[in-house]
Each structure stands twice: as structure tokens, then as C-alpha cells.
Amino acid sequence: MKTMTYGEAIREGMSIRMREDPNVLLFGEDVGAFGGCFGVSAGMFNEFGGKRVRDTPISEGAIIGMAVGAAATGLRPIAELMFIDFLTVGMDQLVNQAAKMRYMFGGKISMPMVVRLPAGAGVGAAAQHSQSLEAWVTHVPGLKVVYPSTPQDALGLMLSAIDDDNPVMFVEHKAMYAMKGEVTSFDPIPLGKGDIKHEGKDVTIIATGKMVHEALAAAKKLEGDGISAEVLDPRSLYPLDTDLIAQSLGKTHRAVIVTEENKRGGYGGEISATIGEQMFDLLDMPVVRLGALNSPVPFAPVLEQAYLPNAQDIILAVNQMQ
């Protein structure tokens, strides 16, 4: 067992595979000797050298495109975008190329690439450096999407993401990099396997990323009020662990979904629709969905806090369901 931060766990996951497989390499802006804008790849340049931990110019289209071409020809690249917001610049390579190449080629090629996507608000980085854009990528057939909420999950999911023969979007919340946690397993966590972060019997709170921690805080508070909330973290957004959701709802019959995205069009809506379509009979009442306000991420701290969903919102939602 080892205590690690979320950032260290991501680094450890990448490093484990890089030690084992010379075809795994990391590239992106300032990931080399500088160690990455958030320090996630610190030390990797020294361990693996500049050939395998490579600084690129500011060219997101080329960063993702280079991953596509490298994956198509036998490497297992990890591309880091400094912020998920810069996906916009590399979107063609991701959506029209990485996601579709295998299909368009009749299944005759695989695309083992990972794109690391630091997401999320709460650090005063404003509208172009704080977004939660996971729904953009979950919408695209051909992409898998994971979003770890703990160091353990970050490590295990990174291993699986690298091992996977498909493009995997690795969403990481920038405000969690320093968060510490116990890491007991150095084994891959299969994509598509959710996790119950807190057991309960009255209501299921399905949360992703940093919202898992808001949900846990809410569950703790609700416990004091005599309400037993279960916190379910899907960990993989696609593939989604619908079995686990059904299992939990079979017990609680109530669902609150909380994600940090703008609520309109967010992936929380997809989870909600999936429950509505497949698990309606398990429900005692309509699903409640929480997300950020439908605004760009504001700069001023007071506005950013108003924008973000939090434990208080979850508690309120749960109380209204009783």
C-alpha cells in the first residue's frame, strides 16, 4: 500500500507501462523536462529520455494527429493536452480521424492511443481553461472515455487506457491533482466498471470526477439526518456500467445524477436517459439531475462558486425526494 496524490498516480500508471513497453511514449506541451503544466509528468523526462517524453510546439491538431498516425503504425502513444478546453483546436484529428479510422478501414486497424484531458473548474482559470467537455467525446462512436476520482482509480484506469486498442479519453480534474489517497492495487481497472464509493440504501447519487467528493460529503451529512445515500462513481463514462447502476437502483429506487458539466447536453443527461429507458421500473420517482449552470465558467470566485454544483445542492435535491 502506498499513499499517492492523484497526479502522482497518473504518472505512476504511465511510468509502469513505459517501463514494460518501449512502444509507449508521452508527448504534449511542456511535458518534458518542465514536467507538465501541472507537474504530472515530473521526473519522467529524466527516467525515459527525450525520445519517449517529448515536448511539442503549441499545435494541438498536430499533437492529436501525431498520436493517430503513431497508433496506426504500431506505437501506443499518450498525448497530453494541457487543458481539455484545447480539444477544440484538435477536434478534427480526434473526431474524424482517431474515432473513425478503424471503422472506415473495415476493422483492419487498431488505434491504441490515450489522450489526457485536464478538465474542470474551481481554480479561477475562467472560461477557456475550466470546462468539463466530457459529453463532447462520449458522443462520438469510436472513443472510450474515463474519468477517475481517486488516485487508485487514476492509476488503474491509466493502465487499462494504455492497454486498450481503442482511443481512450482520459479526463482528469485539475483541482484534484494534489488530492492524496491510498493505492493498494497496481493492477488495471477494467474500462466499463463502476465503483460504489459509499454504500447506502435510500438513494443513489451517481457522480463523476470531482463531484464524487461532493457526493461523499453530501452522503455524510445526509447520514446525520437519517438518510442513507449510496455514492456510485461510473469511472468509465463509455463504456458505462449500467449493471452496477441497476443493482444500486434495485436497492434505493431513487437516483440523483451530478456532474460538473453545463447541465444542458451534459453526459449526466445520457445517464438519466439510460435509467429512464432501461430501469424505469426500479424507480420510485423521477431522476434528479444536477450540473453546473448553463453559462461559460466565470472568473470571479463568487461567480465560479455559484456556477458549480456542490454538496449543498445534492443535499437539497435528496431532501426534496423524500
Added chain:
Amino acid sequence: MKFMMAELCGKVTGYCKGKGGSMHIADRDKGILGANGIVGAGHDIALGAGLSAQYRGTDQVCVCFFGDASTNQGTFHEALNMASIFKLPIVFVCENNHYGISMSSDRHMAIKDVADRGAAYGIPGIAVDGNDVLAINEAAVEAVARARKGQGPTLLECKTYRWRGHFEGDPGSYKPKEEQEAWLKKDPIPRFAAFLKENNILTEDDLAALDAQVKTELAEAILFADESPIPAPESVVQDIYSDIVEEVRVR
């Protein structure tokens, strides 16, 4: 300065009502379309501003500022090409401080002068000493005149240096010490002050008064920002659209 300071502090009196923050200072009324958080985005926006000036038949010129490392973004190349074929009134000003975060310009591009990139698009590319106020002025005046004459864009590269890290907390240890020291000696402010004195344009006293004035303005700006109110939480959903106001969550 005070509206900028207020914006940096997330106050409602700031240029962007506290919504934009340090990366997005803008003032349309002054013709400033904003700093940008997306490296390379401004190059393309400049095209539209240039097109607009040309279309409306004004003598306005769009001046587009950007860094050395941003010229590796596809937008730079697309914008230069399009500005050139449409002969748009734009001056592309590259502030070459020799770094994009930790990556020095000799690592992020294989040529020495960003100015050379103009040739690929049929645009004059001029490299000047970016710490020489008068040299820049001269080159800029010429580029603006060219734009006004309908001769199209100019790429103006100003060679300078980034004294500090890229962001607060970045010690900038990737910058060689000797390089840093050599550039610190080329500080453009004392250099221009010396020029003004030598040519009897300003006296030592004038310069001291100017310094004091700047300090006062800065102190006033800080006070203004400190005393300004923070935005009302419900303003978070205003200014998204011209007509729709989104719902606020009730807590």
C-alpha cells in the same frame, strides 16, 4: 489601469464585470477585442476585424499581437495566407520573447526569425529589436501605412525576452542564467529614458515625475479594485446571450 486591476481582482467594476479575468481583458469601445486564452485564436479573429475595416471602407487597421510559440499553431499560417490574398489591413505583431512556457524558440521552431514565415504567404516579414522603442515605432508606422494603402498585411517581429516565469510560481529555471543576464541589461525602459535625456526631450526631473505619476496611478488602481464590490451571484447567468437569461439554481 483601474478597470484592469478591478478585473484581475474579479470585481464588478472590471472591464469584463469580473467574468473574464486576467486572460480576457477586453474593451470593444476602445477597439480592443481582448486578450485570448487560446493560443493562436487571435490570428483568425484579426482576419475578421481586418475584413470589416476593409468592407466598411474605413481607414482602420487591425493590429494583432501574439507570441513566438503561437506561430506554430495552424491558425497563424491560415490567417497570414488569407490576410495576404484578401489584402486585409492587418499588422501581425509577434512579440518574440524566445519562449513558449518552458520551450525556447530554438526548440519550438527550426528557423531563427518568425519574420521569415511571412515569405511563405507573400507578406513582408520584418524583424526588429523589440527592446528599441523607436525601431518598433518606425516599422509599425510603415506597416500601418502599407495596410491603409490597400497593400495588405505585414508581419512585424519584435525580438525581446521574458524576464520572469510563464506564470506566477514558475521559477523559469529552464532559462540559462547567462542568457537571462544578458537580456536584463537590454531593458527597454532605461534605454529609452536615456535617449530622451540625451536628446533634451525630457529632463531627469521630468522622468522622475513620470515615474511618480505611474506609481500613483497604480496605487489608485489597486485602491479602486479593493474598494469595488464583488459581482452579484445572479449575474453569473447574465451576458451569455443578448436576449436569453439562463436559470439560476435555487439553493
